Amino acid sequence: MSLLELSSEERAEITTAVRQAYEDLKAKNLALDLTRGKPSAEQLDISEELLSLPGAGNHTTPSGEDVRNYGNLTGIKEIRSLWAQLINTPMENVIAADSSSLNIMFDLVSWATTFGTVDSPRPWGQEEVVKWLCPVPGYDRHFAITEHFGFQMIPVPMTPDGPCLETVAELLKDPQVKGMWTVPMFSNPSGVTFTEEVARALASMEAAAPDFRIIWDNAYALHTLTAEVPEVLPILDYAAQAGNPNRFWVMSSTSKITQAGAGVAFFASSTANLEWYGKHASVRGIGPNKVNQWAHVEFFKDPAGVRAVMDKHAKSLAPKFAAVLEILEERLGKYEIAQWTKPTGGYFISLDVMDGTATRVVELAKAAGIALTSAGSSFPLGHDPLDRNIRLAPSLPPLSEVRECMDGVATCVLLAALEKIQA
The missing domain is CATH 3.90.1150.10 (Aspartate Aminotransferase, domain 1)
Structure with missing residues (x-):
């Protein structure tokens, strides 16, 4: 009718x-x-217990770190090990930070604009124009970051399997296309989960820009509404196998899992990218909130607890x-x-x-x-x-x-x- x-x-x-x-x-x-x-x-009440952790006197991790003190830019080993299992990534490639993955994404774009990436012929800020691919409909907070830096944002249509690969492949012929936003699992707002075929294609696709980056934001990877728990694809493995080890900046966080404003954010990438990140992050700060990281380990205990x-x-x-x-x-x-x-x-x-x-x-x-x-x-x-x-x-x-x-x-x-x- x-x-x-x-x-x-x-x-x-x-x-x-x-x-x-x-x-x-x-x-x-x-x-x-x-x-x-x-x-x-x-x-939020589900993680109320977190507010009383780690508890007085419980400030030394099994790896021997006093979480009350400065230092350890990569985050405590225990939370990195726990989260690496959940996002299907080696612990050595995971950094645990403070509460907001959006902050990390902003920093990554900012530092690439100011200093360039490990693969950049020059800082992005010295390019005549920087173009960025934006699957639509997509995440408004992502778009706000690239808008803030004045990037030219190019919409890419979404399909039931992920972004339209033919469109992406054509756009990547332009060396001014420096990056792409993605939410590969339960995408915001469509709920689309990228297939392995799409993920591998994005990892292997030829790009005219040697410093092309994909922000792979696993913001909702663990947020299933059913009993089925999809596999988090090992995207860093796909990228390394395709000869593009530095292509992905992978994000995750506990922000909608525990206390939304007081969680732990994670950044995973290649060794070269993590060293580049650390070079700049070590100037920005001395280390993350390790007390909160340890509290999360005490709360979750293991992947089954998550x-x-x-x-x-x-x-x-x-x-x-x-x-x-x-x-x-x-x-x-x-x-x-x-x-x-x-x-x-x-x-x-x-x-x-x-x-x-x-x-x-x-x-x-x-x-x-x-x-x-x-x-x-x-x-x-x-x-x-x-x-x-x-x-x-x-x-x-x-x-x-x-x-x-x-x-x-x-x-x-x-x-x-x-x-x-x-x-």
Whole structure:
């Protein structure tokens, strides 16, 4: 029963009902928020014990390090060993830092711009222009970094298996293309997980720039919504086998696993890249918060402990994602005016509404007391050329609010579509 195929009389009848539903929605004076992928209070409570760790007197690791003191830029051995197992990377190639992987990514781009990478003929800042590939829809905080440095960001369409390889291969013929953003597992916002074929292709693909870098952000690698735990691909192995050992800057963190604002971030890469990183990081600071790193080891104990924590997160998140998908299907499925992803992990659902209506949907929702992420936020410079994509983030509100919020969003999607059809 596509809205586009209805008779004018049928459409008028539906319009009357939807407009009334929207007025009823506004009359509720809601104050709901579906904007950011923050953990809920219930999720944060999962790691409440962490706040009492490592405990008085427990300050020396099994490797003999007093975590209270300065030093050890690479982080304590115990947390590096634990996380290396989870991200399928040798411990020697993993650095444990402070709480934010975004900080590390900013530093990497900043230092490459100022000093150049180990493979750069000159610092990126001395190039006439630096171009950066941005799979879309993608992660707005990633795009904000390359926008901040004035890079020319080039959208690359996503497929169900990862970024379009044909597009990437063509763009890499340009030596001014210096990098690419990726979220290879449960991608933000689509939930796509790259296949091994795509990962190997990105590792081996010829690039005109000798210092081409891919930021491989495993932000959601452990965040499954089901009992299935996909393998984290050994991307550094693929790169070394392909003769491009320095291509990947790999990220991970505990930010949505333990305390979101007080976790541990990880950077993994080739030996040469880590030495380059250390050269600059050792000037920026003397060492990370090793007390927090040791507390995390005491909390998790081993990879099985991390998995047990993630199972608790899934039990909190899965019903909210199910509610979003149920309401979208129930309210919009029969009208054929919207499509949405059905992720099995991560923190987001990507909603595509009728072309040219996403901005209007967000406006209608705001007027009804429902805050959504700005239309276009999943595209470089916030510009979605089709004005259709909206990122949904159901993690923070209680389940009852998620249901109420999504019912309202569905009403706004319908109303915006009807307005456009009848314009």
